Amino acid sequence: MLNQKYEIFPNEEQRDILDCWLQYCRQTYNSALLDKERKYKRNKENFNRYDMQRQLTLDKMKYPFLKEIPSQPLQEVFGRLKKAFDNFFRKDAKYPKLKKYKDYSSMTFPQFGFNDKGNRMAMSFSENGKLYNTKLGEINILIHRPIVGTIKLLVIKRQGKRWYAIFCVERRALPSAIDTDNSIGIDVGLNKYAVLSNGKEYENPRFLRKKEKQLRKAQRKLSKKKKRSANYIKQVQRVRQLHQKVANQRRDFLHKLSYNLSKDYSVIAVENLNIRNMVKNRKLSKSISDAGWGMFGNMLAYKCEKNGGVLIKVEPKYTSQDCSSCGNRVTKTLSIRTHVCTKCGTILDRDYNASLNILQKALDEWLAAI
Ligand SMILES: [Zn+2]
Structure with missing residues (x-):
């Protein structure tokens, strides 16, 4: 320890x-x-x-x-x-x-x-x-x-x-032989919840955004009620319940997804989600908290360990910018959804390209560590 x-x-x-x-x-x-x-x-x-x-x-x-x-x-x-x-x-x-x-x-x-x-x-x-x-x-x-x-x-x-x-x-020592055939890189994002380096995709359920409307409405209602009145207290309950509901649904979704992934793959590579520094744009931060990336990372960590797998967290820097086939850096803003390499001509979905980079980074890191 x-x-x-x-x-x-x-x-x-x-x-x-x-x-x-x-x-x-x-x-x-x-x-x-x-x-x-x-x-x-x-x-x-x-x-x-x-x-x-x-x-x-x-x-x-x-x-x-x-x-x-x-x-x-x-x-x-x-x-x-x-x-x-x-x-x-x-x-x-x-x-x-x-x-x-x-x-x-x-x-x-x-x-x-x-x-x-x-x-x-x-x-x-x-x-x-x-x-x-x-x-x-x-x-x-x-x-x-x-x-x-x-x-x-x-x-x-x-x-x-x-x-x-x-x-x-x-810290568990990394195994000396790694099952590269059964390893996967995962990019989590806003458009799709997760894109895997084998091309599989998981849709973003966006619970919060859907419920957010209801929540906003409920909160507006709350602000109009007289504080400490019976109706006010009732409305507070409602807002609280909505919050709780979203949290529970999100947890369920993440539990299932992380469980399935940890069962299917022996090596999983993700970005170090706790330090992923993207929460600068306010609008974006809403979807990020919606997606619960940190929670997902934690669940993956303990489920991989439980199922005897390995979770490798990599530095998130440039994973979406670099070309997964030639390494050329193609800077792109968040709105650009396709990776087009000007050097080697590779054209890939932005998130898919990122997932390939994440896997490569993890394998490089692992090779350097043994
Ligand atoms: Zn390239």
Whole structure:
């Protein structure tokens, strides 16, 4: 496991929430430690992780505010306490002490991103490539270098006035022989959702745009209602439901697509979607969030791993510009949908040409790595 650290920029409200969660973790740590000592003093009882877990469930009933924080980082606290005792018994450390504010500056999210159990409080990347959590919303993150490998867990850390996201990633060694016949490059885009280097295409369902009309209408209606009135609250519900519906449909579509791809191909090459920097044009950004590319990349990553495949993410630079047959750079704006090479005469669909480049880049990268 390797750590990759990135600075994050929570706004004031998000900072308060994060600080508050750290406090809950610290309190949970301290009260578990006190419980453990008490039980031991009373009748040499061993108060272990599972007892602590049970106690936490009881505490949550007594103190509902403990439900505001995702349960994973809270449970992980007991792992930390166990480690502290293990170190003490191995004589590697002093006896565990109660933690003061300044001593407790990080919390661990043992699961990151999407999972089949649908953990809604998990941290993930939003479609805009920001750090996301249902309670916190989107947090700006500076990805100063790509995250290489599969993210196993995330630690959020406060250092002075700054905050950091530390990703623990697992890098699998690339296999020494690659099944090039069964490898595929995928270009995801706006016109079609995905174009494959074998010529297959998947249409863009554009759920959001279709629903957007309904949503806009619902939101307009909402703005006309008197705040806090019964009708207003009803309309808020409706807007929320519409949002939810779109999100669910999109997730379903992406789950199916990524599952089928990971089953059919042993090597999949995509652009590094999290750092794809195209969200400058506002109109465009709508369709991009619609398409949920970041989500798609994450799903592909874990499904490939599950099915024993390899996902290679390549730098998105020039994949749509370069000629896939001769390498000549043919600059074109987004509106130009066909690649016409002035040097070798190749004429291809823009996205198809890109998918061939993505595959080639991935194979080159792989050859350089072994
Ligand atoms: Zn060419």
